[in-house]
Amino acid sequence: MKRAVIAYLARGESEEAIKYALREMAELARNVDLEAVGWVIQRKASPDPSYLLGEGKIQELQKKVEELEAEAVIFNLELSPRQAVKLEERLGQAEIWDRTQVILEIFNRRAHSREGKIQVELARLSYLYPRMLGWGQILSRLGGGLGTRGPGETKLEVLRRTVRQRIHRLRKELEEVRRNRQLLRKRRAQSAVPVVALVGYTNAGKSTLLNALSSSAHKVLAEDRLFATLDPVSRRVELPSGRHIILADTVGFIHDMPPKLKEAFKATLEELESAHLLLHVIDLTSPYMELQIEAVEKILGELGLGERPCIKVYNKLDRFSGTPPWDGIAISALHGINLPLLLRRIEEELFSQMEITLHIPYTSLGAVSRLRSRIEIVAERYTETGVEMVLRGRREDLKLLEKSFRKEL
Ligand SMILES: Nc1nc2c(ncn2[C@@H]2O[C@H](COP(=O)(O)OP(=O)(O)OP(=O)(O)O)[C@@H](O)[C@H]2O)c(=O)[nH]1
Ligand SMILES: [Mg+2]
Known part of the structure; x- marks a missing residue:
């Protein structure tokens, strides 16, 4: 040290x-x-x-x-x-x-997968590139030249060009990774198995929770260190009703995430876009819990996920003696406390049916028929301007529909 x-x-x-x-x-x-x-x-x-x-x-x-x-x-x-x-x-x-x-x-030390490595190298080189300008004089000194346009400058230009080309290559490789992931996501979307993503501050216990909920023999790495997870994995998890979900781990967040890193990890974070539900894992025992929640919510907002259905999961209950906040569910991933309760909450959030009454203008009936396979029309009444419908379906689908009409009305 x-x-x-x-x-x-x-x-x-x-x-x-x-x-x-x-x-x-x-x-x-x-x-x-x-x-x-x-x-x-x-x-x-x-x-x-x-x-x-x-x-x-x-x-x-x-x-x-x-x-x-x-x-x-x-x-x-x-x-x-x-x-x-x-x-x-x-x-x-x-x-x-x-x-x-x-x-x-x-x-850099944590990246293991090809994708993780590409992302980290890209972030590092983008950080380095503008900082290379100061190297000319040093290189000149090393090369024994004098003045500002010594041999060092030429060496530097060569170096800078190499770095530029490498950045270009890495960007292209990442593009490809993103395309592949998009394809996978599309296939997943068609398979109709909902995706639930674990998000949260680094070291909150996301990977531990993934391990606890999935019966897979291949445990993912969960460790008491920051940014233990750089190469996110997904697992199939069975809910109490026998339905399945895909549970996806992600990179931990931190306050003031360096922008270059955010950019480089876009491909990974895009995975979140397809999530039907987020589990925001929070370390109850951190004296700075509030600041960490704020930091995570800020990043989620920046990723356009501020409105995504989200369950707050207060973790490490085993080491907490007070009253946990009421706006979520308190668990211990490590000791398996309240996990069945969490699974039921996930099930409820994803599949629970509810009814709403919506006034739908005639011009917007297409939106209802697009969701026809997922939403049931319980009753309808025709009016001058449209149809008043009582609709039944998953909370999430209904909310989506409702929002699209609110905009139009
Ligand atoms: N006491 C206690 N410790 C826990 C609990 N859940 C996780 N931990 C510990 O918290 C540390 C971090 O857990 P991880 O699962 O690696 O956290 P993470 O959110 O995946 O962290 P990153 O991948 O770095 O973002 C590990 O030492 C876990 O053993 C819990 O319920 N109780
Ligand atoms: Mg992790």
Whole structure:
């Protein structure tokens, strides 16, 4: 483990949020063999363009690094290429890391499947590419040349071109992965087995729950570390009525997910698009549960999944002594507490029938007939402007239908 100092720029967040972010940063760092031994915090609305932190803080940071004999500094925000170069000069011997780099490195160590590896490499190279500009002088020095357009510049151009070409290749490969996945999704949609996706903050217990609910002998990896799952898997799970669902694991979320990673993992996250129901797994024992819920809901919103039916699953009940929140279901994936209850809830949410009365304009009757195989017409009454129908079907289908009419009315 290398000793590291965390440099934190707070831009108006609360004490509580700062404490949380520092703890999380230390935890992330541990996963790449950096041990946080100290920190400096600056409260400032806008980052310094050269050093992220202001001059005074940088001096404080230098002192801290010396005092604590740290070999690395980790910045809580993403450094611009210019800041990275400048800080390199200022902080001399200490390695410079930023939050994005730490997360990229964790992902890099965890990726096993071809797809996971492509996604991580693409994210890393996209991060690296703009930062290569500072390398010209270093390469020149190494090559013994002088001036700014020394042999290093030419070498750099070659290097940059190689990286550009690699990024291009990876993007194309990912496109192919996405197409394949789309095909699979289509086939799955036709098979009419509903897809239920596990989402949630990293380390909440998603993979543990997948293992607990599926009887498969092939257990997926569940571990007490951040981002244990990068290569999502799906399993068939039987519900109490004997019906089946596909339960899909996903990459864990984290607050302020680096945008490059989000982009690279689009293919994986697109899996969520076809989910009929989300299980938002929440770690009840985290002192920062609320912040984690918020972070997950924000990402779901960004993915266009804010309106998707969702059950909140409060996990790790075995280690919790208070009263769990009322707006979900409390379980322990590890010890199998309340799992039958959860399965019943899933069944209810997916298959329970309900009735609604809708006034459907004559011009929109097509929408009803499109859903005719899934929705039953209990009664109908013709009016001047349309048909008043009492419809019966799955909550989800009815909601969808209702929404499409609300828009038109
Ligand atoms: N005490 C307790 N621990 C649990 C429970 N469920 C999961 N855990 C532990 O929590 C840790 C994380 O579990 P995972 O299932 O890997 O979490 P995850 O949400 O898949 O994490 P990522 O893949 O990193 O997003 C593991 O050490 C599990 O053993 C539970 O009900 N009770
Ligand atoms: Mg997992």
